[in-house]
Amino acid sequence: MSDLTPEDIAAIRKEDGGLRALLRAQIDIGKARRQAPTVPAPRRPTGRPPGAWPAGAAPVERTPSRHTAADWTKALDDYREWLRTADHPEFMDEGQICGCTGCTPPTPKEDQ
Template sequence: MTDLSPEDTAAMRSENGGKDFRLFLRQQIADGQARKTQQPTVKPPKPPGFRPGHWPAGTRPPDRRPVRHTAADWQRELDRYRLGHGHDNDPCHCGTC
């Protein structure tokens, strides 16, 4: 907004019945609103060969789902752990193996 002195404001109000002053203020408000509104964004184009909903080219879905363990499996492993037996793949800490 431009700096207006009280004399400028009084002069604009007296000219043309205040119509010039109202038009000036409306233009200033419109300019401020134009700066405030967001410009429309343009989405980038899809890459060549894009197929919505498909796996990307050169890839495929995983082979299998994770293994689900039953409650009996968990209990059996918990009992082994409580007895001091580790899992078969655990390294031995005795130093002689």
């Protein structure tokens, strides 16, 4: 609308409803310039409710560990022994105590 002169506006005002028609035309032109949003293609039907497992299917069950508690204890004891034989800075200073589970030797359990 910046290319309109005051004379053009005066001529438009003389017409019956001219200014209103001009402004409505400007709105319609602006709407036509906009592109319509692209609509994504609909998903193909699966035949089941959204989020449900397909018929005859179930979640995968957790596989049990192949290692027993004794195996884990032995592995941790081996790791602690390796730490003692390796260059571990926490063991070089007698006053320094490492609080990690691997460095802390297990306390003997009393018989119950």
